[in-house]
Amino acid sequence: MIIDHIGLAVSDYEKSKEFFCKALSPLGIVLVTEKHGWAGLGKNGKPEFWFGIHSAAQRPLHIAFLADSPRQVDAFYEAALAAGGTDNGPPGIREFYHPNYYGAFVLGPDGHNVEAVCHEPEPHEVAATICWLASEDCSFATGAVFDISGGRATY
Numbered sequence: 001m002i003i004d005h006i007g008l009a010v011s012d013y014e015k016s017k018e019f020f021c022k023a024l025s026p027l028g029i030v031l032v033t034e035k036h037g038w039a040g041l042g043k044n045g046k047p048e049f050w051f052g053i054h055s056a057a058q059r060p061l062h063i064a065f066l067a068d069s070p071r072q073v074d075a076f077y078e079a080a081l082a083a084g085g086t087d088n089g090p091p092g093i094r095e096f097y098h099p100n101y102y103g104a105f106v107l108g109p110d111g112h113n114v115e116a117v118c119h120e121p122e123p124h125e126v127a128a129t130i131c132w133l134a135s136e137d138c139s140f141a142t143g144a145v146f147d148i149s150g151g152r153a154t155y
């Protein structure tokens, strides 16, 4: 992560707290602390995402949270919509960013564009079969693992 923490202004603290806590819980991100009218959310006890009441006008921000898997992106999207967010792009690959960019976008309170993104390729089940060949006196042996999940063999 290149950013230590980020803070954004919201107009209704309680509404934003409910939205972000529900929307981000599938990603393992929870409310860590509340200080001086600001809520800090994060993982492993480190608040990295903050919001609080601020009077200055601010255009909507875009913020993307890292997901461990495409399924987590799906869960974020469902949770964020159920928490009152507005669809801004359903879960799916965005090839124009890169071939494995799997993201979902939801507008939260105040119109902030909240995203969950996974950069890892879709995990696939590895169905393998192992073949061993040995000479009769076992002086020579060789083995091969065939990945048959995608009709491909890996040697």
Ligand SMILES: N[C@@H](CCC(=O)N[C@@H](CS)C(=O)NCC(=O)O)C(=O)O
Pocket (backbone or CB within 6 Å): 062, 088, 089, 090, 094, 105, 113
């Ligand atoms: N509805 C679009 C949303 C894409 C989006 O919001 N992308 C981010 C960058 S990852 C952004 O801020 N784009 C610029 C913009 O929307 O003005 C989708 O589903 O792909």
